[in-house]
Amino acid sequence: MSEITRADGRSVDQLRPVTIERGWSAQAEGSALISFGGTRVLCTASFTNGVPRWLTGKGKGWVTAEYAMLPRATNDRNNRESVKGKIGGRTHEISRLIGRALRAVVDTKALGENTIVIDCDVLQADGGTRTAAITGAYIALADAIEWGRRKKFIGQKSQVLLDSVAAVSVGIIDSEPMLDLAYVEDVRAETDMNVVVTGRGLFVEVQGTAEGAPFDKRELDALLELGLAGCATLRDIQTETLGAGE
Amino acid sequence: MSEITRADGRSVDQLRPVTIERGWSAQAEGSALISFGGTRVLCTASFTNGVPRWLTGKGKGWVTAEYAMLPRATNDRNNRESVKGKIGGRTHEISRLIGRALRAVVDTKALGENTIVIDCDVLQADGGTRTAAITGAYIALADAIEWGRRKKFIGQKSQVLLDSVAAVSVGIIDSEPMLDLAYVEDVRAETDMNVVVTGRGLFVEVQGTAEGAPFDKRELDALLELGLAGCATLRDIQTETLGAGE
Amino acid sequence: MSEITRADGRSVDQLRPVTIERGWSAQAEGSALISFGGTRVLCTASFTNGVPRWLTGKGKGWVTAEYAMLPRATNDRNNRESVKGKIGGRTHEISRLIGRALRAVVDTKALGENTIVIDCDVLQADGGTRTAAITGAYIALADAIEWGRRKKFIGQKSQVLLDSVAAVSVGIIDSEPMLDLAYVEDVRAETDMNVVVTGRGLFVEVQGTAEGAPFDKRELDALLELGLAGCATLRDIQTETLGAGE
């Protein structure tokens, strides 16, 4: 690892300060306000007994997610998608990513015919909003599942969660692989990658994009290694948060 | 005033606990996270030098507002308006109300050719979201104006704010006029009224609706009196908040 | 009251000429083409046996309203909302207001599981379109209820209408409270208020807005008094119209 120090004083393999306010919402069955540095995402999980019509009678549950950003989460104000009357490609893409990440650790049979909708609303954005969203959504999901168990919608012994899941961004800046990019770093990155990793260290999703020059296998390997390590740290924070009791 | 005690222990003429976190957002030129009891609204003010095309060259500024609710701000999840592809009537109505309330205390000539967009996003809803939004939006607006002054977009001596503005709901429940209704009260109210009042105690907006039986002049007067008193208390909290320095 | 005479020769407490062509439409179960001076609104009531799914089986009916303006009802042509693909905030707001006003005088239990949709289409606009719409909609509603009774969808003795309802605008121009503002007056008004009042003289809705300077309690009282008197006159015209037989 390099001796380079970043704008905010971190080493290249260091996460920004992570905080999770579990149970932030008085309304939702599970919720977490997560921060990765200046990025703050409110994740709520809404539990409904029953499933969408297309899934009825199959003995399986459904987990889905929606991601959005407040108009002034960013440095310049963006017009609301509700005002524009349509959802942008980026929003769609991230919502789908979060949903896939969560479903990868859920046994939908064990969940039974119940639906959990995760909303991830970015209150403040400073890079890595999708990875913070996934990491926080896992907390909200876990609590909503416990809520369903207490309410007897889920069997007392059902093992709904197969593993935990967290995500982090990695990227190459000035030829240097770095972990958890802040916004000022993200815009300069030649290659930008998001990795979604389970608590056991297996990949759920790997999305790497050359923003500048294409990258080779060696660079890819370096990024994956950083990402795995970052997700392991996030997993420990998640475990601690959930262990603390609500 | 009646001796009636409410579900949350308040007297009929008492506000819920009000908190204002001024400068909550690191991105916006002005911001406040305001709570009226369980209602929590994030208000941000975005300052732009320049005005929309239709106002160009008239030497006047523009203040407008958008209101929205996170899908799980409420007890049951609502579908996102961005997903539905259209904004509902209630959202439109409240956005327009907030905009009018703020413009009533702004001298747009003194503001100069600058635009301030206020976003009020309800993170958690427990009745009175529009009145909390107006009350918090004033703080964000005031700070955005100060920002514009520091950046020299507004003249050092321009008196942009003519007065402060706050709002509160009042209603009649079981024939009893009450101040600042929580959600469980709101759904039971026969008459529901929102009053928007300046710091000097003048009305900017009075909106009263009979949800149950129509009301007479005497009831209207009782509600207005409660509302004026509630807004005076809110004005004091606003003054204190702004006096504290950012 | 002041000695001021208005552009159209009226005194400050005088309505414009009101005409109601009851039964204008050969298709609708109830209808009225109402004029408040140059403002002309076609109100139709569509009666359907049955209620929306969310109300089924509750033994109650449903009354709702939609307001719209023809593109060239106004002095400058407005683009159609159907062409824009979305309904504006003002349209939404007025539709909701009309619906609330009518429901305030309807006993939905007595109506039984029937639905009445009121359409108020402004053919020509010269101020006060929403108040003319409410006043005319009451006539269309009353006739649709009678239609439902004749067709045996409503019991012969059911008292569906609890009272009549009418509405009028009032405003302060050059410090003078005035009744029933025409368009040229409306744009100059410092304070603009719409009052919806039942035949017995109770308020259903009070919506007052400071367009210019905020207003005090004394001004509010003057406006309310003018509005009550105006609605009483409109009630008499409604009574006469309905008494004449269709």
Next chain:
Amino acid sequence: MSEITRADGRSVDQLRPVTIERGWSAQAEGSALISFGGTRVLCTASFTNGVPRWLTGKGKGWVTAEYAMLPRATNDRNNRESVKGKIGGRTHEISRLIGRALRAVVDTKALGENTIVIDCDVLQADGGTRTAAITGAYIALADAIEWGRRKKFIGQKSQVLLDSVAAVSVGIIDSEPMLDLAYVEDVRAETDMNVVVTGRGLFVEVQGTAEGAPFDKRELDALLELGLAGCATLRDIQTETLGAGE
């Protein structure tokens, strides 16, 4: 011609009663409320000095039309296209037809760089709404052109209108060709045709559709003959209306 008498007592080659209230609107530069029997269409013409950007600087004007139906113009209420958020195919199709019909008799060079938008709003529908719309729109158009001339937007000697234009429906019912179908006839017609004809008797548009059995050349000829005669009568009514002075 056959001795058949129709439901409303007309002979097969007879129009329904036609009335035209010229100048119905106090706002529009030209307007007409036209009736073909129970079909009533309000046609307004909005004159604007200038043309859309894509036509600027070509020395030519623009005439376009929009058609719409009030929700309860018909026997059953239709949902508003503004509420549905999109315009239906039938509405689009008729708007385009009216626009083409009017442009066929306008010399856009003589019109100069001016725009006329014709709105045809069906207040009550009983068959033949598009043909009534075209026939009434011509009156509104002619008056808007005269308005433009009086306001000096159009040269005093410019011959903008090359001819008049009118339209009528024809159809085959029980093997019998008939003129100007009312709604009850229209739904029974095997073949349905609309013809748009200039004052000089030339075709602008012929649209014939087999709703039931396909038709042969002989039937087509009979329909065209009826349509030409009907349009000649409409032209005379138009001439008389315009001759009467506004």
Next chain:
Amino acid sequence: MSEITRADGRSVDQLRPVTIERGWSAQAEGSALISFGGTRVLCTASFTNGVPRWLTGKGKGWVTAEYAMLPRATNDRNNRESVKGKIGGRTHEISRLIGRALRAVVDTKALGENTIVIDCDVLQADGGTRTAAITGAYIALADAIEWGRRKKFIGQKSQVLLDSVAAVSVGIIDSEPMLDLAYVEDVRAETDMNVVVTGRGLFVEVQGTAEGAPFDKRELDALLELGLAGCATLRDIQTETLGAGE
């Protein structure tokens, strides 16, 4: 007929080369890639057992069509209607025309409670796209009906197709009636007509429009004659295509 030769060497009463690739799609129950010269349209027929809810239980089937153009089918790229979020009037109009043309030759009782949706996607446009679409759609429809018969959704002896159907454009250019206009001819045509004709030579639809000067009965007759002859040739090509076995 005139001795005039056209830009592409055709005589005035000559079709462009017509090719039909029957069964182009491996997915659809019926399909054809049809070319009228440079115009290429992919027609697919999707067969579904069952009918839309509004037709259920009436013992009848449903045939409908949708037309669209790829963005770069034309010389200049058009924005996608999916991106614009709404379908244009022209697209609606042509979709409706194709549907009517096909339904005119289908016995929906014999089809039984089955639905066939025809999609006509213009891959390359050089005039006459709607007429090529109808002509190719008939092939796709015929094959989908045979598919339904093989799958026993349609009775072995049911005569679903009453006749064949084809369409062609005709127009007047420099006073000369011409058959099957290519794009360069279409833009110059004074009158433009589309005729839809059954295999037995009866009209299903006649749509003639004066783009320039209005036309008289004699010109109309000349165009209809050309169109009937063109459709007879297309019918022979259709018969040959279907006779060849799939």
Next chain:
Amino acid sequence: MSEITRADGRSVDQLRPVTIERGWSAQAEGSALISFGGTRVLCTASFTNGVPRWLTGKGKGWVTAEYAMLPRATNDRNNRESVKGKIGGRTHEISRLIGRALRAVVDTKALGENTIVIDCDVLQADGGTRTAAITGAYIALADAIEWGRRKKFIGQKSQVLLDSVAAVSVGIIDSEPMLDLAYVEDVRAETDMNVVVTGRGLFVEVQGTAEGAPFDKRELDALLELGLAGCATLRDIQTETLGAGE
């Protein structure tokens, strides 16, 4: 590599038959109809001199892409996104992917202030539509650039293309990594990955998703190796196609 044989007889590291019809469209500046087995995508490139407003005056060009599927490209018909009035998340996601892939090999400075829009329309879908689209889009792009050079919109010596680009899907089925999944394989894959690789063998994009069980680094490496080899073969086919002259 395994001895497993697939449903279509391929070995696990074998592509489906690839065909490219270069210059398929007579209208577009560049085009290719590409097949990966039963997947057929029409790629067109539209060249416009000039750039969108937000890029004007920066001396750089713009390359973007839109992906769509015909409604019956798939085994079951999908509703058109134009009819639904909005674009789905999957469509957005793939359009963005194609655009990024192409921009990775374009020197926008060398392109100059020109815009190239690539449309990829799936005519028939059998798995791997996005990878076929990227591979075919490169051909269309290359030809559009040559067109721009011939028309002198691009300098004769400008090296606009920095490299070629191709893409292929890989996946793990029954624990076996396989290249270029057909639809029946894709739905069974536990892990699904798309790799976009330049002619020189560098990664532009790596998108791997666990559809079933999460995957480890060893599996990821096996997939990447297969993908690199597949893209190398596609690069050779592209080179041959472009070398053949148009």
